[in-house]
Amino acid sequence: MPLPNPLLDFAEPGRAGLPPFAAIRPEHIAPALDYILADNRKRRDALLAATRDYSWDNLAGPMEDLQERLQRVWGPVSHLNAVVNSEPLRAAYNAGVPRIAEYSAEIAQDERLYAAYKAIAARADYASLSPAQKKIIENTLRDFRLGGAELPPDRKARFKEIQKELSTLAAGYSENVLDATQAWELVLTDSADVAGLPPSALAMARQTAEREGKKGWKFTLEAPSYIAFMTYADRRELRQRMYEAFVTRASDQGPNAGRFDNGELMVRIVKLRKEAAALLDYENYAQYALQTRMAKTVPQVLDFLHDLAAKARPAARRDLEMLKDYARAEHNVERLEAWDLAYYSEKLRQSRYAFSQEELRPYFPETRVVPGMFEVVKRLYGLDIRPVQGVETWHPDVRFYEIRDDAGEVRGRFYVDLYARPNKRGGAWMDDCLSRRRRNGDVQVPVAYLTCNFSSPVDGRPALFTHEEVNTLFHEFGHGLHHMLTRVDYLGVAGINGVAWDAVELPSQFMENWCWERESLDLISGHYETGEKLPEALYRKMHAARNFQSGMQFVRQLEFALFDMRLHSDYDPDGSKSVQQLLDEVREEVAVVVPPAFNRFQNSFSHIFAGGYAAGYYSYKWAEVLSADAFSKFEERGVFDSGTGREFLQHILEQGGTREPMELFVAFRGREPSIEPLLRHSGLAA
Structure with missing residues (x-):
């Protein structure tokens, strides 16, 4: 065992407590990885050598222990790199990234392990395993195939090298975006x-x-x-x-042209993904990625997106023409440029609805929104959420909470880091700190990170959120509830683990609906000075404006999703067409707003190049169909109908990845999803 190290102190599964953030230093990272990777390899070999009669208890369960040990070391490091980035931390993180990728590929390609899991699946008593255990075995066997376990040695080695390089490239891409944003x-x-x-x-x-x-x-x-x-x-x-x-961030254009350019990284990433898929005999990377999704083929996804585009594009054209007409008639602007869109859209919103987003901000102080969101959860699921004092965090602004059910059981705990600041990655996300597991009769309580980049408190006032920021907070908390409220006792399918990527956005998008209902708005709003609830007149204006320019917003998301899917299915990184030309083609097909030639959106599209959404950005729209239809059941029964809330908790949030998402959806809704609620909610039904 190496010298005392806070990462290793936290590493053993079953160890109580939370990550010791205040004690973690960049110099702890390499020694902790040295030890944990070597020791995990030694323990894996010992498990395989101990018997030939493999079972859940002597192999699959202990392998979950090894997986969690590594996660307990690397998870806090990865999180700190995202929220308090520094040069020493970045250097240590970057040195660790390829080592983690190499280890993961090694596990995925271990023929001895693959044979052992096959032996477990062939056991006479396999049927007696729980549904969660069987699902983990099935997923693991699938992941061995997708990880290259069946490849001949030369192709297996190449596949492993590709995974290692891809992990390094993704980290570099993300850093370029952060550095360009801050520069x-x-x-x-x-x-x-x-x-x-x-x-x-x-x-x-x-x-x-x-x-x-x-x-x-x-x-x-x-x-x-x-x-x-x-x-x-x-x-x-x-x-x-x-x-x-x-x-133009992280590109060859703009004020920092070439300084943090992701151009070559993007092409290299796409090229390596394509090569990895080809090694496994898939036509393209998208087809490979869809092996773990609800959608099964590239044509199925493209048809889904094109169908939505056909429904949304006429509305998007009307939105744009209305904006152009307004800017011309009221502001004498003959040609609307990309940097005018948000400005004149807000002016038009105010003109049409006598309503500005800024008017809402005083009614959404953090001091009402956060407790109000917790009250929404209490009414839906019967859960109590309270702050916990004295917990060690990575920044003074971070808060910590726990969730208890009506029996007093702690169901989950979570950190909340709300404000934008230097050296923090942009965007909003939920990540898991600890997953639920049952070991030796004890349940490990799941812990989540909820991270946003909102306006911070100013001049002694609480942070005042826009309604869009409130939506974002509810979205991320929906992910958090999915992670924390699971009743599954096995790591591989607890919470969001093992959930198909195109279903994982269902609980998050579902939660956003309560940002629009009068009953829930009364809980989350209150003027920061007077406490007055959102006035009825303002509420009506907000609701009337809900689908303002929804056609334009809809096709913009479809543009991103189609670009992603085509980039990973029919784009040739060795051909004459550039990434920019592909994006231009997609825009020609679905967009109504064509940005200027210097726009390099793709160079900071971290979701698909550094964030796990490669060939998966369509998931947002796919899951939006599910979430809108799930919410329509509440529209039928009442937005705070506790019986429906408990059904959603039982059939969706508590189930983790134990069953196929469509099965879970049908169990809750009583039928397969309909697209109509999404079109209605988006103002596109007509």
Whole structure:
């Protein structure tokens, strides 16, 4: 055993407690990996040598222990790299990434293990295993095949090398996006330059500048700052500068052209994925990726997306024409540019509905939204959520909570890290810290990370959220509930583990519905000064504007999904067509807004190049069909109908990956999903 190391102290499954974040240093990472990888290999060999009569108890269960030991070392490292990135931490993380990939590939290709799992599946007493145990065995056998276990030695070695290189490239891609985001700023000192911006955005920009000893207002490419500037700043040429900096991040264009360029990395990633799929005799990477999804073929996904595009594109065209007409008639703008869209869209929204997103912000203080969200969960599922004090975290802004059921049992715990800050990856996500497991009669309580990048408190006020940020918070908490409320006692299919990627967004998108209902809005809203609930007049305006430009938003998501699917199915990275040309083709097919030639959206499309959504971005729309239809059952029975809430808890949230997603959906809804609720919710039904 090496010198005392906080990562190794936390590593043993069954060890109580939480990651010792305050004690973890970059220099702990390599020694912890050295030990855990070597010891896991030794333990795996010992398990295989101990018997030839393999069973769940003497092999599959102990292999879950080894998997969790590694996760307990690497999980906190990966999380810290995302939320408090630094040069030493990044260097240690990057050194570990290919080692983790190499180990994972080694496990996936171990012929001895593969044979042992086959032997378990062939046992006379296999039928006596629980459904969860059998599902883990089935998934593991499938993953051995997908991991190259059946390949001849030369192809197996190449497949392993590819996985190792891909992990390094994904980390590099993500770092380039973070560095490019942080490398640009807009500091303004003339009040004329910030005309049109609301007080909340100005206060945030002033606080950002003061923090660095600068005068005036500092705007950045982090989401709260960028979105506010593009939506409200009157100075068109400054919006153009901001837009260009944002859409050229990590590319060969824009103010930092070539400095953090992901161009070559993207092509290399696609090329390696294609090669890996070919080694396993799949036509393309998308077909390989779909082996673990609800959707089974590339044509099925493309037909799904094209069908939605046919329904949404006419509405998107109408949205755009209406915006152009408005800008021309009311603001004398003959040609609407990409940096004008958010600005004039907000003006049009105010004109049509006498309503601005900024009007909502005072009614959604963090101090009402977070407790209100917990109350929504209590009414739906009978669960109580309370803060826990004194828990060690990675930043003073982080909060910690636990979930108890009506019997007093702790069902889950979670960290909440809400605000944007330097050295923190952009976006919002849920990740697992600990998964539920039963070992020696004791249940390990699942723990989640909920991470967002919202506006922070300013001038002594609580953080005031936009309604869109409230939606995002509910979305991520839906993922968290899926992870934490599982009743499955085996790691491989507990919570979100083992859930098909195109079904994993169901619980998250489902939760967003409670951001729109009057009954739930009364719980999550309250003016930060007076406590007044969201006024009825404002609520009606918000609801009337709910599907404002929904056609444009819909086709934008379809553009991303089609680009992803085509990139991983029919694109040739060795051919003459560039990634940009492929994206242009997709836009020609479905988009109504064509961005300027310098736009390099793909260079910061982390979801598919660094975030696990490769050939899977369609999942958002696929799961949206499921979530809209699931919510329609509440529309029929009442949005806080506790019986329906308990049914969703029982059939969806508690089941993890134990059964196929369609089976679980049918168990809850009584039938297969219908697309009609999604079209109705999106204002496209007509």
